[in-house]
Amino acid sequence: MKRGSPMERSILLISDNANLLKRLKQIMVDWQVISSPTYLPDFLLNRDGQTLIILDLDHFNGLGNRPDTLILMRQQFTGPLLAIHHQKLTSAMVYDIFDRFHFDELLSLEMPNRELFARIQQKIWRYYQPQAERQGILNLGQLKVDFKHYMVTVAGRQLTMGPVDFRLLVFFMQHENVVLTRVQIAEGVWRNRRDSTLRAIDSHISKLRKLIEADAKRPQYLQTVRGFGYIFTTVIEGEKQGV
Secondary structure (H helix, E strand, O other), X not given: OOOOOOOOEEEEEEOOOHHHHHHHHHHOOOOEEEEEOOOOHHHHOOOOOEEEEEEEHHHHHHOOOOOHHHHHHHHHOOOOXXXXXXXXXXXXXXXXXXXXXXXXXXXXXXXXXXHHHHHHHHHHHHHXXXXXXXXXXXXXXXXXXXXXXXXXXXXXXXXXXXXXXXXXXXXXXXXXXXXXXXXXXXXXHHOOOOHHHHHHXXXXXXXXXXHHOOXXXXXXXXXXXXXXXXXXXXXXXXXXXXX
């Protein structure tokens, strides 16, 4: 990721309520807010930044959608998933929103903008901020990740990498000495396990090796475990051979 480049931050509003869209754009000024009357699974693929989904329950219920759609939504999306409504909800629906569909928050259109912003912002913090705040700097071997500035250096040399490769490197570093399958990598970095994603992993691994390894053909950090997947390991010079 280039130094100083902003992380993409997007909100998908599932609604046909133009006034609600306008309101969210006014209070979430640092986010790109888009709307769609239907759920867009493709919106979730290869997201290079932070993503939030807000579902308009009045709109959803008016279309006569099946509850299975909400289950599928949660299965496909591991980020902040919020519902918003104006019409009165039954107690059973409220329980289902949290217990069955596993939404993170239930908002009301009657909330003032300040409360609406605070509740949305808290969920964003819950999903996307703690890692950067807790870890700040992540060091393994000669690799250093600065979460505050989204910078990576190896042996003091700053690397230029895209957001997907940044997430991939961090994912490996957070799972040091753990053999990871392609499916685990796809779910952890791309949040899906589609065949197209699984095929793309090897290409991203090759690109990452060229960035962080002294010799990409004899990797020391990012090694192949044949028949299983990959392992990221901190190398003490001379103790291990690349694969």
